[in-house]
Amino acid sequence: MESRSKVFRGGFTEIWQREMGLSSSLNFTRRITSSEAILKQIDLYGKLNGHEGCVNSVCFNSTGDLLASGSDDMEVMFWNWSAKTKKFSYLSGHSNNIFQVTIIPFTDDRMIVTSAADGQVRLGEVLESGKVNTKKLGQHHGGVHNLAVEPGSPHIFYSCGEDAFVQHFDLRSPSPAKLFWCSRLTKNKRPRGSVGLHAIVIDPRNPNYFAVGGYDGYARVYDIRNCQRDASSSSDRPVNTFCPHHLIGSETVHITGLAYSKTSELLASYSNELVYLFQKNMGLGPNPYDIPPEDLQKLDNPQLYTGHRNSRTVKGVNFFGSNDEFVMSGSDCGHIFIWRKKGGELMRLMVGDTDVVNCLESHPSLPVIATSGIEDDVKLWAPLAKGSIPLPTNVHEIMAANREDREDYSQATLSPDVILHVLRWHSRAYIERTYASVDLESGEDETEIRAVGVSGIDASSEEGFTEDPRECNIS
Numbered sequence: 001m002e003s004r005s006k007v008f009r010g011g012f013t014e015i016w017q018r019e020m021g022l023s024s025s026l027n028f029t030r031r032i033t034s035s036e037a038i039l040k041q042i043d044l045y046g047k048l049n050g051h052e053g054c055v056n057s058v059c060f061n062s063t064g065d066l067l068a069s070g071s072d073d074m075e076v077m078f079w080n081w082s083a084k085t086k087k088f089s090y091l092s093g094h095s096n097n098i099f100q101v102t103i104i105p106f107t108d109d110r111m112i113v114t115s116a117a118d119g120q121v122r123l124g125e126v127l128e129s130g131k132v133n134t135k136k137l138g139q140h141h142g143g144v145h146n147l148a149v150e151p152g153s154p155h156i157f158y159s160c161g162e163d164a165f166v167q168h169f170d171l172r173s174p175s176p177a178k179l180f181w182c183s184r185l186t187k188n189k190r191p192r193g194s195v196g197l198h199a200i201v202i203d204p205r206n207p208n209y210f211a212v213g214g215y216d217g218y219a220r221v222y223d224i225r226n227c228q229r230d231a232s233s234s235s236d237r238p239v240n241t242f243c244p245h246h247l248i249g250s251e252t253v254h255i256t257g258l259a260y261s262k263t264s265e266l267l268a269s270y271s272n273e274l275v276y277l278f279q280k281n282m283g284l285g286p287n288p289y290d291i292p293p294e295d296l297q298k299l300d301n302p303q304l305y306t307g308h309r310n311s312r313t314v315k316g317v318n319f320f321g322s323n324d325e326f327v328m329s330g331s332d333c334g335h336i337f338i339w340r341k342k343g344g345e346l347m348r349l350m351v352g353d354t355d356v357v358n359c360l361e362s363h364p365s366l367p368v369i370a371t372s373g374i375e376d377d378v379k380l381w382a383p384l385a386k387g388s389i390p391l392p393t394n395v396h397e398i399m400a401a402n403r404e405d406r407e408d409y410s411q412a413t414l415s416p417d418v419i420l421h422v423l424r425w426h427s428r429a430y431i432e433r434t435y436a437s438v439d440l441e442s443g444e445d446e447t448e449i450r451a452v453g454v455s456g457i458d459a460s461s462e463e464g465f466t467e468d469p470r471e472c473n474i475s
Contacts, residue, residue: 038367039326039338039347040388045368046084048378050077055372057101057359061109064364069378070098070114076124078109081370081380090132094118099145104171106154111171113137113157115144121159121169121176138167138176145314148200150207158202160212164194166222168229179227180235185218187289198314199258201266209239211266213255217247218288219268219278240283242266244276244302248288257316261324269317272409275305275329277341305329305344307395308337309402311409318360320369328369330357333402336371336381349391349398352379 053072060067060081067081074097077089092098096117104111112124119140125133140161150156155171164183167176184192197214203221213219220238228235247253247270257269266278282299284291308331320326320338326347328338336357338348353373361370369381392398 035367036340036347037388038383039320040390041383041385042348042350042367042369042381043384043389044350045380045382045384048077048079048081048084048086048380049376050086050089051075051376051378053097053376054374055359055376055378056097056099058361058370058372058378059101059103060361060363060370061103062105062364064366064368066103066109067370067378068101068103068112069372070101070116071376072097073376074098074116076101076112076114079378081368084380088126088130090124090134092116092124093122093134093136094120096143099143100147102147102149102157104149104154104157105152111154113147113149113169115147115159117143119144119161119163121147121167123171137169137171140165140167142196145198146200148202148210150202151204153207158200158210160197160200160214162196162198162214164196164214166197166200166212168224168227177229179224179229180222180237182212182214182220183236184216185241185287185289189287198254198256199316201258201260203260203264204262205264211242211258211260213258213268215254217250217253217255217270218243219255219258219266221266221283238286240285241288242268242278242283242302243288244270244273244304245296245299247273248284256310256314257318257329259316259318261319263324265324267317267319267327269310269315269329272311272406275308275310275317275327277303277305277327303341303344305337305339307331307346307349307399307402308335309333309406311406313356313358315356315358316360318362320362320367322365328360330360330371330373331402332356332405333398334373335398336360336369346391346395348389349395350381 051071051073055069055071057070058067067079069077074092074094075089076092078087080087092114094116098114098116100115102113103109104113110126113121115121119142120136121138121144123135123137127133140163142162144159144161146160148158157169159167164181166179168179169176182195182197184195186192195214195216197212199213201211203209208224209221211219211221219242221240223239226237253270253273255268256271259267264280269275282302305327308329312332315330317329320328325341326338327341328336330352331337334351334353334355334357336350336352337346339346352371353375355374357371357373359372367383371379
């Protein structure tokens with residue numbers, strides 16, 4: 001238990017300085033958001049109810065006054081999160097579970113891009129009439145778990161899919177460009193099959209660089225200036241790769257989530273492993289197999305974060321704090337883990353779901369967190385407690401159980417194809433409700449105009465796509 005004086009120094013002094021005019025509003029917000037005292041006062045603020053399926057994506061707008069969410073029910077919902085009320089919702093046009101919802105900046109929150117298990121990337125445009133114009137922008141073969149918007153751009157974003165393709169979208173262009181097909185890294189430099197992708201993030205300090213991760217242990221960094229716009233094999237030329245040294249060459253792990261800090265640190269969450277933080281000087285070069293063992297030993301090891309379990313779902317990972325002072329992740333045990341970034345000390349452990357926590361999103365300026373998982377709600381967290389909330393008394397038992405489950409699971413040697421099958425099998429095992437039957441008509445790139453909140457769907461179905469859209473896919 002921290003002393004009252006330490007808590008006072010960490011939080012209330014800042015409030016007093018702000019009230020006395022001794023601190024600017026910007027500095028005040030930054031210091032409060034990064035305060036450990038404030039972090040230890042974070043508690044459940046409320047729940048946003050309205051979805052009828054697992055909530056797979058949460059996203060604040062640039063000003064932080066709105067929150068968008070996407071779900072297995074194929075709806076996008078906009079919330080006034082501070083009032084805990086829904087502003088509006090619309091049917092996305094997807095024919096399967098939504099995996100990602102992103103609000104395009106500098107569009108007055110009227111342009112929303114989504115991706116889903118049906119492989120589609122879609123645009124929703126909120127009209128003055130209150131209706132929503134939705135259309136398909138692009139298509140992958142297999143699920144699209146992640147989108148990345150170029151910082152500060154109202155036009156440009158990227159997608160990555162289970163088909164191993166990275167696509168570049170410009171809303172001013174009629175069609176996306178396939179940049180490259182992500183292939184496996186080998187010692188002889190000959191392609192040995194594809195790497196299905198889960199995550200894509202853009203370096204905020206230099207948007208020319210972006211990182212991808214998927215069904216192997218390597219986070220690859222690319223320079224958009226080196227990419228051709230025709231998905232030629234020569235475009236798959238990472239400028240750097242990152243991987244914990246003991247996982248180089250491993251066939252049993254893969255990356256489910258990536259995040260860049262404001263200072264270009266790269267955070268990676270590994271399935272059946274841990275969370276790792278890579279500094280820029282920890283890169284292994286374009287191909288990790290080319291680095292001599294003596295040079296590898298000279299490289300610093302990444303900071304690791306332990307205690308959670310990431311085996312059953314495609315989990316994200318994120319930073320918290322005005323200067324990214326903390327790292328946070330969901331877990332198969334239903335808890336939210338928050339660690340101090342420097343040193344990896346566990347600071348908070350909160351129950352976030354009765355089953356699995358997958359998504360965590362920080363407010364752009366306030367010490368507020370939005371989370372979601374298998375349950376059909378969005379949970380909001382804010383510094384409400386009157387004093388510091390300690391770690392639960394059974395924290396060691398929770399972490400030990402997670403470690404044992406992870407070790408038991410990792411004893412089996414699984415190929416990437418088997419890993420993908422296992423993830424889909426888990427998704428079928430956690431169906432929580434059956435949706436009303438919907439007729440899926442084949443519609444190419446036509447545009448649908450939908451009244452906000454109107455039920456029914458008319459979306460394109462892809463040949464060879466066999467997953468039931470009514471299933472609650474864990475992602």
